[in-house]
Amino acid sequence: MAMLEIKNLHVKVDGKQILNGLNLTVGKGEVHAIMGPNGSGKSTLAYVMAGKAGYEATDGAILLDGENVLEMQPDERAAKGVFLAFQYPMEIPGVATMTFLRTALNAQRKQRGEAELSTPDFLKLVRDAAGKLEINMDMLRRGVNVGFSGGEKKRNEILQMALLQPRLCVLDETDSGLDIDALKIVSDGVNRLRSPDRSMVVITHYQRLLDHIVPDVVHVLSKGRIVKTGGKELAHELEASGYAQFQDDAA
Amino acid sequence: MKAELRTVKTAAELSLAESYAAAKPKLPGDGKVVALREAAFKRFDAQGLPHRRVEAWKYTDLRAMMREAKPLAGLPDAAAKARAKTAGSLLADMDARRLMFVDGVFVPELSDLAKLETGLEIRPLAQSLASGDPLLATHLGRVVPSDGDPAVTLNTALMSDGAVIRVAAGATVERPIHLVFVATAEKPVSIFTRSLAVVEKGARVMLVESHEGAAGVEHQINTALELVIGEGAHADHVKIIGGDSSMVHVSTLMAAIGARARYNDFSYTTGGSVVRNQLFLRFDGEGTLANIRGATLLKGSQHADVTMVADHAAGGCQCREVFKTVLDDKSRGVFQGKIIVRQGSQKTDAKMMTNSLLLSDEAEANQKPELEIFADDVQCGHGATSGALDENLKFYLMARGIPEKEAETLLVQAFVGDAIEGVEHAGLRDALMDDVVAWLKARGT
Ligand SMILES: Nc1ncnc2c1ncn2[C@@H]1O[C@H](COP(=O)(O)OP(=O)(O)OP(=O)(O)O)[C@@H](O)[C@H]1O
Ligand SMILES: [Mg+2]
Numbered sequence: 048m049a050m051l052e053i054k055n056l057h058v059k060v061d062g063k064q065i066l067n068g069l070n071l072t073v074g075k076g077e078v079h080a081i082m083g084p085n086g087s088g089k090s091t092l093a094y095v096m097a098g099k100a101g102y103e104a105t106d107g108a109i110l111l112d113g114e115n116v117l118e119m120q121p122d123e124r125a126a127k128g129v130f131l132a133f134q135y136p137m138e139i140p141g142v143a144t145m146t147f148l149r150t151a152l153n154a155q156r157k158q159r160g161e162a163e164l165s166t167p168d169f170l171k172l173v174r175d176a177a178g179k180l181e182i183n184m185d186m187l188r189r190g191v192n193v194g195f196s197g198g199e200k201k202r203n204e205i206l207q208m209a210l211l212q213p214r215l216c217v218l219d220e221t222d223s224g225l226d227i228d229a230l231k232i233v234s235d236g237v238n239r240l241r242s243p244d245r246s247m248v249v250i251t252h253y254q255r256l257l258d259h260i261v262p263d264v265v266h267v268l269s270k271g272r273i274v275k276t277g278g279k280e281l282a283h284e285l286e287a288s289g290y291a292q293f294q295d296d297a298a
Numbered sequence: 299m300k301a302e303l304r305t306v307k308t309a310a311e312l313s314l315a316e317s318y319a320a321a322k323p324k325l326p327g328d329g330k331v332v333a334l335r336e337a338a339f340k341r342f343d344a345q346g347l348p349h350r351r352v353e354a355w356k357y358t359d360l361r362a363m364m365r366e367a368k369p370l371a372g373l374p375d376a377a378a379k380a381r382a383k384t385a386g387s388l389l390a391d392m393d394a395r396r397l398m399f400v401d402g403v404f405v406p407e408l409s410d411l412a413k414l415e416t417g418l419e420i421r422p423l424a425q426s427l428a429s430g431d432p433l434l435a436t437h438l439g440r441v442v443p444s445d446g447d448p449a450v451t452l453n454t455a456l457m458s459d460g461a462v463i464r465v466a467a468g469a470t471v472e473r474p475i476h477l478v479f480v481a482t483a484e485k486p487v488s489i490f491t492r493s494l495a496v497v498e499k500g501a502r503v504m505l506v507e508s509h510e511g512a513a514g515v516e517h518q519i520n521t522a523l524e525l526v527i528g529e530g531a532h533a534d535h536v537k538i539i540g541g542d543s544s545m546v547h548v549s550t551l552m553a554a555i556g557a558r559a560r561y562n563d564f565s566y567t568t569g570g571s572v573v574r575n576q577l578f579l580r581f582d583g584e585g586t587l588a589n590i591r592g593a594t595l596l597k598g599s600q601h602a603d604v605t606m607v608a609d610h611a612a613g614g615c616q617c618r619e620v621f622k623t624v625l626d627d628k629s630r631g632v633f634q635g636k637i638i639v640r641q642g643s644q645k646t647d648a649k650m651m652t653n654s655l656l657l658s659d660e661a662e663a664n665q666k667p668e669l670e671i672f673a674d675d676v677q678c679g680h681g682a683t684s685g686a687l688d689e690n691l692k693f694y695l696m697a698r699g700i701p702e703k704e705a706e707t708l709l710v711q712a713f714v715g716d717a718i719e720g721v722e723h724a725g726l727r728d729a730l731m732d733d734v735v736a737w738l739k740a741r742g743t
Contacts, residue, residue: 097697100689125699137694141712147695150708155699190712207698 048113050075050246051215056107058088058095058271065091067271068107073215073264076243080257080282081250083268084290089250090134092268093219096248097131098124111215125151126158128214132204132221134250139191144203147191148173152210176209180236197224205236216240216247222256234259254286269293311346313367317488318455321370325458326427334439338454341446348448355574357632357664358603360448363572364546368518370456371487374400378482379408385480386508388540388733392725394476394506397461401481402489404459417469417501423460423492433464437494441524442552442578442609449548449576453522457492460521463505467498467528474504474534474723481511481519481545488518499528499556504723509549510541510569517545525553529583532560534722539567539575539602540733550576557583557612564721565592565604566730568737573602581643584614591721592621593714593730595737596629596661603632608650613643613673619650622717624710625661626741634666637680641672650680655687655713657706657741707738 051073058066065088073079083089095102096109098121108115116124139147152172153163164172177184180202192200201221208216218237222230237260241247249260257265257279265281266273267290274293275281307315318339325335347364348355374382382400397420398408404422411420426434444450461477481489497503505525511517527533539547547570555561565575577590594602608617623631633652654663667680687709695705714734721727 097693099693099697120702121693121696122699122701122705125697131697133694133697137691139691139694139709139712141715142708147698147708150704151695151698151700154701154704158699211698 049073050112051248052110052113054108054110056095056109057105058091059103059105060091060101065271066095069268069272071266071273073246073248075246076241077263078241078247078249078260080262080265081248081268082252082265082282082285087268088271089268090219093131093134093217093250096217097121097129122154123158125211125213126155130208130211130213130216132201132208132216132218134219134223136192136200136204138193138195140193142191144187144189144191145173148187148207148210151207155211172210176206179239180206180209181232182206198226198229201225202229202233202236205233209236209240214245216245217250218247219250220252221249222251222253230256230259254282257282267293307346308361310361310364310367311343314452315343317367317370321456325456326424328428328430330430330435331427335455338439338451342448342451342455345446345448354447354605354634357634358572358574358601360548360574363601364518368486368488368516371401371481371483371489374403374405374482379405381482381512382408382480385510386476386478388538388729389476389506389508389726391729392474392476392506392723394474396476396478399459399477399479399491401483401487402458402479402491404461415469415471415473417466418471419464419466420475421462423462423494424458426462431462433462433496434494437496437524437526439524441494441526441554442580444550444552444578447550447576449520449574450522450550450552453490453492453520453550456490456520457522458490460491460493461495462493463495465495465497465501465503468500469498470501471503474506476506476508479507479509479519479521481515481517481543483517484512484515486516486518489520491521493523495523496526497528497531497533500530501528502532504534504536506536506538506726508538508540509547511543511545513542514544516571517543519545519547521548522550522552525551527553527555527559527561529556530558531556534562536564536721536726537566537575539565539569539573541569543569544571546570546572548574548576550578552578554580554582555586555588558585559583561586561588562720562722563588563590564717565594567592567594567602567604568596568733570602571600573600575602575604577604577606578609579607580609581612581615581617583612586615588615588617589720590617590619591717593624593717593734594622594631595624595714595734596631597626597741598629599627600629601632602630603634605632605634607636607638608648609638609640610643610646610648611640614645616647617649620717620720621652622714623652623654623663624657624714625654625663626657628658628660630662630664632664633682635680636668636670637678639669639671639673639676639678643673644675646673646676646678648676648678652682653713654684655710656685657687657710707735710738711735
């Protein structure tokens with residue numbers, strides 16, 4: 048069974064139809080890239096998978112391991128293994144990053160019927176994961192993402208992903224705002240998480256990211272539907288030709 | 299002005315007059331005090347209870363909210379004292395020196411007056427009034443003239459007991475002093491307490507007041523503290539209006555702050571059905587640093603009003619005011635803040651911020667920050683925000699697996715934490731934060 052199966056998904060935001068019958072199947076352990084012009088609905092797809100309020104699925108289904116997640120609250124989906132790395136991570140002044148990470152980790156464990164982590168175990172986990180992403184511990188004592196640079200915020204998203212060990216990772220333009228070194232660090236972080244039990248949907252505008260995180264399948268999203276699917280070479284084609292052909296097709 | 303005079307008194311006003319007349323012969327104090335009470339009551343009686351057409355009270359119409367005045371509290375009996383023992387438990391871990399006031403009366407056997415630090419004097423107000431304490435003669439009713447404020451005039455007329463504290467010049471009082479005010483009477487009563495603290499030049503002290511009353515009993519509390527902070531002194535004042543009491547609580551702080559002092563004030567309100575917390579602050583000398591903060595958390599149909607006036611009578615002081623209000627259910631939170639900068643009070647640096655967080659559609663926030671500035675070389679500003687929890691932040695937390703309630707708790711904690719962080723005493727800060735968490739846990743689903 049495919050890990051993720053999106054069938055005929057129609058989504059409205061503020062009364063506006065954004066996704067128009069989107070179909071997408073991602074097998075276990077696969078990495079799929081989604082590319083597409085600005086405003087084509089990539090972030091909308093990411094949000095609707097994570098369960099953001101106001102993103103109304105008017106038709107279709109999102110099946111995770113065969114189970115429709117559309118009726119679930121965002122926290123239930125997270126506990127089932129859905130993780131969204133945000134295009135624009137939120138700053139939360141007053142909530143220390145460590146408190147946030149610990150609350151999240153323990154909440155998910157609790158939902159899955161697992162015991163809470165002890166303080167030393169938690170600290171060790173964070174220290175190891177942060178070290179690999181070159182995030183220093185002082186940063187994690189600050190409010191969530193408060194005073195983080197754009198690149199640091201993206202690294203913090205991957206840190207959360209590494210700690211929470213989701214089954215389905217959705218990365219929304221995780222490469223935007225990263226310098227060359229950071230892109231390497233983040234990509235390595237993502238690649239370490241590749242596993243036969245974990246699937247990924249990587250949203251990006253740039254072929255560059257896909258040189259590091261090599262996808263199994265590449266899709267083009269335009270006007271709320273997948274208009275073309277191919278192998279990793281499709282990303283190279285797009286880099287050369289742009290999206291004009293698809294936008295005309297869909298119009 | 300004639301038209302403003304009211305000849306028809308409310309039932310509450312009539313019974314206050316009766317209470318005063320009956321109590322007058324028994325209230326503590328010599329001839330001077332009697333005259334002070336008499337003048338104060340006259341002033342109160344002429345204007346009556348404040349109501350919505352009195353600008354300073356427009357959001358808290360005490361005349362409408364106080365249908366009747368409760369009888370004056372009697373002396374606490376042994377059972378009342380026994381019930382009072384658990385009061386002030388929020389601060390149990392602070393190792394504070396506790397002074398216990400049960401139904402408005404100082405109870406020595408529940409208080410700790412042993413081994414007072416050098417330079418520290420503490421006396422019950424009733425005793426000071428009766429003995430003609432010179433400290434009272436100098437300061438009582440004079441620290442910051444309240445300009446006929448009806449709560450203060452009524453308090454002056456009927457004050458029965460409280461604490462008189464003096465910290466001598468240069469003395470450092472290590473242990474916080476905790477004034478525990480608890481109303482234990484089983485039937486609703488009126489309680490009038492008044493305290494005076496004089497912190498002399500270069501002295502250092504932390505004063506905490508906590509006010510609570512039995513759940514479900516509509517006591518009427520009117521309490522006031524006059525605080526004199528000398529040059530170069532360092533004073534912290536914390537007021538906690540807590541518990542799950544149904545009291546109508548009117549509190550007034552009148553503080554005069556000398557030059558180069560440090561002053562931190564924190565008000566924390568979660569209790570009471572109707573609360574009016576007034577702060578009248580006056581900066582009398584240059585170079586003072588002050589942090590005035592507050593956190594109010596309300597639910598059900600609670601109503602709480604923080605009204606603050608910071609009068610910069612001298613220049614060169616830096617003052618920050620931060621007030622946070624969390625409103626659930628049908629509660630109503632009021633903040634009125636006024637910064638006055640007198641002519642010649644140059645280089646005043648005063649900023650005031652008030653934020654309200656509405657957890658329910660039916661809650662209401664009224665915020666009125668004001669500046670009255672008569673000097674030209676100053677940095678002053680104010681801001682006010684009011685709104686619901688940020689849905690985007692909530693989604694971010696939930697997307698990481700944190701359930702909705704817990705996400706809200708984290709965000710509310712962060713919201714009030716901004717003010718609570720200003721409390722310098724680490725133990726108290728933690729106790730307040732724990733109390734916020736407990737308050738959030740108790741919220742209805
Ligand atoms: N709240 C909203 N109300 C109305 N329209 C919206 C709302 N949110 C998004 N949209 C619209 O939905 C469309 C898709 O937006 P989305 O953010 O999913 O695009 P995207 O593919 O992620 O673009 P980008 O590459 O710029 O990140 C856009 O036209 C956008 O303006
Ligand atoms: Mg996007």
